Amino acid sequence: MSLADICYLPEEPAHDAEIEEINAEAFGPGRFARAAYKIREGGPHERALSFVATHQDTVIGSVRLTRIVAGQGRGLLLGPLAVRPAYKNKGIGRKLVAIALDAAREAGEGVVVLVGDEPYYGPLGFKRMPYGQLSMPRPVDPNRLLAAELKEGARAALTGEMRHADLLGAETRPGLTSSATA
Numbered sequence: 001m002s003l004a005d006i007c008y009l010p011e012e013p014a015h016d017a018e019i020e021e022i023n024a025e026a027f028g029p030g031r032f033a034r035a036a037y038k039i040r041e042g043g044p045h046e047r048a049l050s051f052v053a054t055h056q057d058t059v060i061g062s063v064r065l066t067r068i069v070a071g072q073g074r075g076l077l078l079g080p081l082a083v084r085p086a087y088k089n090k091g092i093g094r095k096l097v098a099i100a101l102d103a104a105r106e107a108g109e110g111v112v113v114l115v116g117d118e119p120y121y122g123p124l125g126f127k128r129m130p131y132g133q134l135s136m137p138r139p140v141d142p143n144r145l146l147a148a149e150l151k152e153g154a155r156a157a158l159t160g161e162m163r164h165a166d167l168l169g170a171e172t173r174p175g176l177t178s179s180a181t182a
Contacts, residue, residue, distance in 0.1 A: 003090060003091070005055055006053050006055050006060070007053070007054045007055075008051060008054075008095060008096065009051065010048070010050070010051060011047050011050040011051055011052050011062065011064070013047075015052050018058070018062075019052065019059060022061070022083070023062070025082070025084065025085070026082035027080065027082065031080070034138070035136035035137060035138035035140040036080075036114075036115050036136070038136070038137045038138050039137060039162060039164050040066055040077070040164065042163055042164025042165075042167045043066075043165070043166030044066075044166070045064040045066040046066065046067060046076070048103075048107075049065040049103050049104055049107060050063060050064040050065055050100070051096055051103070053083070053087075053095070053096055055087070060083060060086075060087045060092065061081075061082065061084065061087065061093060061096055062080070062082055063078065063080075063081045063100050064079065064080060065077065065100055065104060065112065066164065067164065067165035068113065068158075068163065068164060069162070069163060069164075069165045069167075069168055070158040070159055070160050070161060070162040071157065071159030071160045072157050072159070073111070073154065073155075073156075073157030073158035073159060074110070074154075075111035075112060075113055075154060075158060076104055076109055076111070077112075077113050077114065077162070078097065078100060078112050078113070078114040079114055079115070079116075081093055081096060081114075083096075094120075094123075094124060097121070098124060100112070101124070101125065101148060104150060105150045109154075110149070110150050110154025110155075110157075111147050111149050111154035111155050111157075112126075112147065112150065113129070113145070113146070113162065114126065114147075115136070115141075115145060115146070116146055117144065118143070118144075118146060121148075122146075124148065125148040126146035126147060126148045127146060127147065127148075128142075128143060128146055129142070129145045129146065129155070129158075133158065133159055134158050134162055135160065135161045135162065136161070136162055137161060137163065
C-alpha cells in the first residue's frame with residue numbers, strides 16, 4: 001500500500017458502521033466511561049467537520065468534531081480519532097487532524113479542544129489549557145487537556161465545565177447547523 005492510495009473524504013452516514021468498528025477496535029468498551037464520551041452523549045457530532053480516510057473503499061481512519069460550550073466560550077471537541085491497526089504510524093491520523101482543523105478554520109470556528117498526548121498533538125498546533133481554566137464532566141488528567149486556537153482569544157473564553165453545545169439550545173450555537181438532521 002502506498003500513502004497515495006489513501007483518500008480523505010468528508011464523513012457521510014454510510015461510514016457510520018465502519019467508524020463504530022474502528023472506534024471499538026481502538027478504544028474498547030472503556031470508551032463509554034471517558035470524559036470526552038460523556039460530552040458527546042449530549043448530542044450529535046458535526047458531520048460537515050468530520051472526516052474519514054479510506055483505502056480501496058474501506059474506512060481505515062476517522063476523526064470527528066463535536067460542538068462544545070464552556071462559560072462564554074464556544075468551540076469544537078476533536079475525537080474520537082482512530083486508525084485501524086494495520087494503517088497506524090503512517091501519518092494518517094495526523095493528516096485527518098490537519099484536515100479537520102483546516103475545515104474548522106474555514107468554517108470560522110475559533111478553537112478546537114481535545115484530550116490527548118501533547119507530544120503527538122503539539123506539532124499539529126495544540127497546547128495545554130491553563131490549569132484549572134477548563135474542566136470535563138468526568139475526571140481527566142489536566143496535562144492532557146489541549147487546545148488549538150484558530151482565532152485569537154477563543155481559547156481564553158473557554159472557562160468552567162465543558163459540555164455539548166446542544167445542551168444550551170440551537171440559538172446559542174454559531175456557524176454550522178447540527179448534524180442531527182444530516
